Amino acid sequence: MFTLVTGAYKYFMRQDEYNILMLGLDGAGKTTLLEKIKHIDTGIPGMPPDKIQPTVGVNIAKVTHSKDVVKFMDLGGQADLRGIWESYYEDSHAILFAIDAADRERMKEARDVLDQLIRVDELEGLPLLVAANKCDLEDAELVGVKEMINEMADRLDERDVRVMETSGIEGTGITAAMEWLHSRIIDNKDNKPPVVPEL
Template sequence: MRQDEYNVLMLGLDGAGKTTLLEKIKHIDTGIPGMSPDKIQPTVGVNITKVTIEKDLVKFMDLGGQKDLRRIWESYYEDSHGILFVIDATDRERMDEAKELLMLLVRVDDLEGLPLLIAANKCDQKEAELVAVKEMINGMADCLDERDVRVMETSGIEGTGIKTAMEWLHNRIIDNKGAKPPLVADV
């Protein structure tokens, strides 16, 4: 049997909570509890998880966010269908760094036109500043061209907003399949 497969890049600074978010995505898909957040180590390289959303196979590729690991990101761009950019909404000191990184990504030819979900992560913490994340993205509006972009609150710990965020991203990827057709997986 063959199934449409879509690749989603999970990008962002180190410490933003990408892997914790991925563990919660796996839990939502399978019902099996993921790794305990206190046991999660920084990703070195890539962490891949496949989930089914509706009838489609969606492969999430969580790429390490440390500066010296970002050079491997480009090897995953060409086959991508969407971007999940994770921002630590509690880390006001690194928001400018996150913005610079996102600005670089939206200018990459292989990523042009791909749906972009910005996860304002760690929204379960009182220090979270969703407004600051939204203002940052609004300030980038000219660079985002006509791609589908959305900022959503998430919590990799509590699971807040993740199901809705994944549905939004999946729907936009499907809407964009004329420009970026799915891969086909044998299942």
């Protein structure tokens, strides 16, 4: 009887889980964004930005959003680490692609990497949030990031795409970004069902 009750409890209390890939060049601020996401979710201060090291491999954080579990997977963006990205494609429900909006010298490199991503079959149709990150910096330019995405419009097909200003330091745009990603994941759940935890 106890096993039956426990099983029923787990069944009714289980939460759907969705995976969001956090991709972008090294130095785009992905890990700082993830620390701020965790802080917003838990209220516990994250790692101070000056203590954050470049990601080698993957950082994973789970947050709860509207009763769903959203797992953010922050993958290292160095050129020699991008080969591991494909290991995470199949189970992903959305992409958050961070661009350092203040680093104009690497904008073309970011565009080329994003252009390769949107051509990957396993990622076809997934919602894409382009975070024009570091918007707190004086040199940050949202217009340049939007123009870059507009140039790729013919290759984005019917994918849900949004460009938003974000700052992992100040928290600008992060709550709105999470709301947008979650809503698009839910809209797309017939095409890409959630991960259902085992009982």
